[in-house]
Amino acid sequence: MAAKRSGARSKRGINERLQPVQEPRSEPPLSRERIVTTAVELLDVQGVDGLTMRRLADRLGSGVMSLYWHVDNKEDLFDLALDSVLEYRGPPQMVESRNWRGEVVHMLEDWRASMLRHPWSASLLPRRALGPNMLSRLELLSKTLSRAGVADADLNVAIWSLWNYVMGATITRASFDLSDDDRSAAQQHLTRVSERYPTIERSRLLLDNDWGGTFRKGLGFLLDGLSPRRG
Amino acid sequence: MAAKRSGARSKRGINERLQPVQEPRSEPPLSRERIVTTAVELLDVQGVDGLTMRRLADRLGSGVMSLYWHVDNKEDLFDLALDSVLEYRGPPQMVESRNWRGEVVHMLEDWRASMLRHPWSASLLPRRALGPNMLSRLELLSKTLSRAGVADADLNVAIWSLWNYVMGATITRASFDLSDDDRSAAQQHLTRVSERYPTIERSRLLLDNDWGGTFRKGLGFLLDGLSPRRG
DNA sequence: TCATCGTATGGTACGTCGTACGAGTCAATC
DNA sequence: GATTGACTCGTACGACGTACCATACGATGA
Numbered sequence: 001m002a003a004k005r006s007g008a009r010s011k012r013g014i015n016e017r018l019q020p021v022q023e024p025r026s027e028p029p030l031s032r033e034r035i036v037t038t039a040v041e042l043l044d045v046q047g048v049d050g051l052t053m054r055r056l057a058d059r060l061g062s063g064v065m066s067l068y069w070h071v072d073n074k075e076d077l078f079d080l081a082l083d084s085v086l087e088y089r090g091p092p093q094m095v096e097s098r099n100w101r102g103e104v105v106h107m108l109e110d111w112r113a114s115m116l117r118h119p120w121s122a123s124l125l126p127r128r129a130l131g132p133n134m135l136s137r138l139e140l141l142s143k144t145l146s147r148a149g150v151a152d153a154d155l156n157v158a159i160w161s162l163w164n165y166v167m168g169a170t171i172t173r174a175s176f177d178l179s180d181d182d183r184s185a186a187q188q189h190l191t192r193v194s195e196r197y198p199t200i201e202r203s204r205l206l207l208d209n210d211w212g213g214t215f216r217k218g219l220g221f222l223l224d225g226l227s228p229r230r231g
Numbered sequence: 232m233a234a235k236r237s238g239a240r241s242k243r244g245i246n247e248r249l250q251p252v253q254e255p256r257s258e259p260p261l262s263r264e265r266i267v268t269t270a271v272e273l274l275d276v277q278g279v280d281g282l283t284m285r286r287l288a289d290r291l292g293s294g295v296m297s298l299y300w301h302v303d304n305k306e307d308l309f310d311l312a313l314d315s316v317l318e319y320r321g322p323p324q325m326v327e328s329r330n331w332r333g334e335v336v337h338m339l340e341d342w343r344a345s346m347l348r349h350p351w352s353a354s355l356l357p358r359r360a361l362g363p364n365m366l367s368r369l370e371l372l373s374k375t376l377s378r379a380g381v382a383d384a385d386l387n388v389a390i391w392s393l394w395n396y397v398m399g400a401t402i403t404r405a406s407f408d409l410s411d412d413d414r415s416a417a418q419q420h421l422t423r424v425s426e427r428y429p430t431i432e433r434s435r436l437l438l439d440n441d442w443g444g445t446f447r448k449g450l451g452f453l454l455d456g457l458s459p460r461r462g
Numbered sequence: 463t464c465a466t467c468g469t470a471t472g473g474t475a476c477g478t479c480g481t482a483c484g485a486g487t488c489a490a491t492c
Numbered sequence: 493g494a495t496t497g498a499c500t501c502g503t504a505c506g507a508c509g510t511a512c513c514a515t516a517c518g519a520t521g522a
Contacts (some may be wrong), residue, residue, distance in 0.1 A: 063472035168395030225456030
């Protein structure tokens with residue numbers, strides 16, 4: 001039922017306060033947090049298809065159906081795992097810097113890095129409702145751009161453009177990562193048919209490996225375009 | 232086996248030449264093309280999870296395992312369906328226009344439109360090897376940018392930037408489309424927590440519905456940034 | 463002290479999936 | 493008439509998400 005989840009959450013909080021220090025048992029009890037953490041581990045190691053409720057229960061030393069006390073269903077679990085991976089700790093220094101561009105670049109590179117640390121996360125993000133961590137990131141981004149002088153009327157477009165760029169870049173990068181073994185196969189396949197695509201070949205589009213650098217450079221171009229109009 | 236597929240392909244070609252005009256039977260025989268076409272229909276109607284080999288066979292009036300004569304496996308089928316949807320017919324007029332920017336915009340909007348016509352396609356594209364139709368599109372895009380004066384050294388970044396932008400925009404748009412019923416639920420959820428995200432709310436980031444306009448405007452900004460440096 | 467109740471666990475079972483295997487049909491060839 | 497290759501498909505297997513239900517246990521109220 002719907003009551004299940006919230007019930008579990010509130011009960012746990014009370015429990016921990018009532019029995020503060022006790023059993024350091026070998027197998028800690030199930031909890032929403034433990035489930036999510038382990039799910040992320042599993043996703044990192046095995047990929048999206050590698051996460052199954054049975055495997056997850058195995059790893060937790062529990063029965064499969066016990067998971068459903070703490071989690072609505074597998075979709076719900078994906079939402080939780082995804083948001084748990086998107087926390088943002090903020091820019092290195094707290095100063096209200098006048099370097100808005102540096103701040104934006106830092107935020108977006110951190111966002112990208114967070115997703116690449118968990119390659120399953122990028123492709124999951126667009127098709128789910130935005131969790132609190134993602135909303136915070138977007139709010140901070142909006143605020144920075146706004147402070148930088150982007151008009152309210154352009155803010156919408158600016159943010160979506162950056163979102164699109166980061167998501168596209170990261171999803172693509174994460175996907176190419178997965179197919180690592182067929183990398184050489186793809187390369188020689190490409191060289192085989194490359195006379196049909198001479199410009200692609202000349203630009204070394206599919207052979208370049210400097211993903212980070214390309215990301216940064218392209219982001220620079222986009223920010224150039226988004227910058228408050230130069231006289 | 233590996234021989235299966237290529238064998239099937241060559242055999243069919245020969246067959247059709249040997250018995251040119253004959254049975255307009257009620258149930259046409261299976262063929263790779265018919266399978267792919269029907270798979271696309273199914274995907275359009277039911278989404279990615281809606282495509283199962285059994286449903287596909289049902290719709291084709293065949294046994295499930297017959298499909299595997301023409302198609303290696305479900306992954307293979309996805310590749311074929313995806314590329315079949317990405318054909319490009321070229322710009323409206325054949326002229327070698329000097330309006331490179333208009334050409335690029337046309338190509339990218341057509342690309343986006345093709346994917347949105349089949350909302351399952353966008354999120355599939357980044358994680359698979361590029362098929363011939365996608366490679367053609369990229370080659371044409373490269374050529375146009377190159378003709379427009381983008382240096383070979385920048386071509387790589389330029390194309391990836393556009394790719395990222397289009398993919399991010401389209402994947403996001405297509406995903407929002409799927410969750411149509413919970414649209415209003417999401418909206419009121421957002422309004423409920425929007426005091427925590429005032430800038431997001433002010434920009435109407437998640438409430439705006441003019442996807443096409445936002446796409447076009449943002450693309451304009453990106454092209455501004457990518458344009459061969461102004462004097 | 464005992465009954466009740468909410469929290470939590472997990473075994474069994476159902477329906478669905480992709481696809482391996484191998485038996486079958488049928489037309490063309492020798 | 494036997495053989496061969498292209499093609500079809502029924503059966504079966506192991507894996508999946510999860511509904512349903514029995515169970516256990518600590519806290520509460522009588």
